[in-house]
Amino acid sequence: MSRKKSEKKPINKIGRRRFLKVLAGVPVYAALGPVGIASGETRRYGKLVDTLRCIGCKRCMSACKRWNKLHVEREELLTDRNTDLSGNNFVVVNLRADRKNRAQRTYVHWTCQHCAKPACVGACPVTAITKLSRGPVVINESKCIGCRYCYQSCPYKVPRFDFEKRVSRKCTLCYDRIPLLDYMKPACVAACPVGALHYGLKEDIILEAKKRVERRKGPAYILGLEEAGGTDILTILPAKPENMGLVVAPKKVVNQDLDKIRITASGFMGASVLAGLMYGYGHLNKTDGSEQDQDKKGHEDDHE
């Protein structure tokens, strides 16, 4: 025991070796930048969207545009016209009615759902998309090649192509806001005047969402607990998402790696069967080349 104790180094003491180790690590941290540093953290954060409290003021949209330096189009902020996500619109607030109960109309704040196991990350050929351990799924815009495969693989069809920058863009959950005053929160959460948006640790917001649903008398649905294998954005809806006209994702991880291997293997098997058939066809028909083979042999003899 005593030997083990002596081996254990005190954490606070900075010895020569430890100092050199840290010194060697500095350029690595510098190269990785904020992404690498963030990935060292383990606590996952999420955002709760309470559509039952939302008043449709669209301050979240304008705050998002201000923080991310996106173009503002007047009509999409001022009117109740339906707007769509785009390379210039990371967050939208649309008035949606329950299909089964037309009187139930709610403003739905819609953005990237930041899946726990994002399909876009596995699809991007150049690893431009990363899931930070803190929670956000972020596109590295200086690396994106603009193939739009992330859009195709996303169950919610969120990453949109920006025709000016020629890259895919989407909500980053404001991972780049420094932890200063109220800036810990994403821009949209900080801007919400009625507390419809709530940012915090994932487990806390799950509890908060369940509490809010319990408190409500009528029916409610929490979107994001199971959809696409669980997402870091939870949305409390007055009805099921399919009735609210939202894109429905399957209640499991989308684009699993195992699935990909299975599908590709089926293709390989097919290709090898084809190659085998061709080989067999060539083998069966070899007799017709015998004459030419003889010619070749003769030619080689001449050559010698």
Add this chain to the structure above:
Amino acid sequence: MKTTMNESPTLTLNAETHSSKEETPSSQPNHPARKTTIRQAFSTLLADMERSPGFYVWVSFLIAVIFLAGYSLLMSLIYSMEIFEFSLKIPWEMMVSNYIFLVGSSVGLCLVVSLGSVFGLKRYELIGKRGLFLALISIILGLSSIGLHLGHPERGAIYNALTPNLFSAMWYMSTLYPPYIACIAVWYWLLARRDLARTAAESEGLRAKIYNILALEGLKAYAYERMPLQRWESKLNRTIPLQKLGLSLDAENADLSWARVLGTLALISGLIAYTIEGSLFAHTEARPFWYGPLYPIDFFLGAGFCGFSWLMALGILTHKLKREQFSEAYRTLLSEMAEILALLLSAGVLFTAYKMGHGLFEPLKVKTVMLFLNGPFSLNFWIFEIAIGLVLPIPILIYSARKRKTAGIATASIMVLAGYFVKKYDFVVASQVYPVIKEGLPSYFPAIMEIILIGGIIATFLLVYTLGARFLPLKEEGSHRGPVI
């Protein structure tokens, strides 16, 4: 330099490269190479145009289409890439479908050619050169089609190498195509080198120089003049078996056994790449119609259609337009290829029936399937995909193969190609409609600028082929010194 000239009288004329230049009074067999002036070249060109105006009209038309495509590309750079999209929610349109079509054609052509070079069917060696040349230009133009669709194609090459994503089908696809292109190119060069060297020996001046460079034939003479090569050569041959590697400085004596190795490599890389391209679509669970193990298999079935169709259509048309005789062996081979294509098409009919029937009973796929069966894509589906692309060519092919009629085979092949092109467009676009566009769009016709751009790419394909058919050895003929391999 003069070593090649001494051989020229003994060599037979290659009809493929038979041009007006040899007929001009100035050319004589044993005359030393003379520089042609611009004036002479211009008058030759004019004489040529008078003799065959059809060729020049065709080339001018293709160049005009390419210029139009250049205009649309310029506009996309000046204004926005948005001009290529008919709907913002459908980001993959004709450029992607055209890419799949051209790359599939290339892999299919490689498949057909490999029957001869890799699998040992001697009669298929006839079509080797034409098939490989077509495979080369179709893959390059296919990749340029997708390159123009990418937001940043320049980053694609860099980050594909620097930060690969091993779980992305797209990464495997884009990594496997460059070695495939290299294999195809060298394979074609190995098969065509002897003919290139012969053409060089038959012509003179600039033309001879160019062909000599293409065949690397002039290298020997050049090296003998400038360097003490004879001394090195014996040493080099002892240490490295250059001839065995097919790298002989002398085209006539080059051993072509490497063509088989390259062919096998090209076949493997091409098949894997195209199967993975099918998987690229099949992996996306968020697109129910694409998802599943069906499409990787469907893709190389389609590659087979394209390979046989391109070879038959362009081979027959080129022979007819150049008023060349079909050799007996070639005619027999065409009939056989037509029968195989008919067989593949009937497999395609079964596959389509299975695909659609299976989709009807899957709740996630049924809406997309109904777009095909009874929706905005029904005209494309029933007329182009089913009638023109699959069903009608089968009787035409079988009848023409029996009667050995080349016109029928060419017509059916063109029908298959047109059907397959439309099929790929529908496959790409229709799957993206649901669930994003809930009510659907009234029309899924591509944007006019995109049509122009794709027209330019197809025109480039035809232009390069036309020039290749005129100046490069593509003709279906066995070498007079025995089979190529």
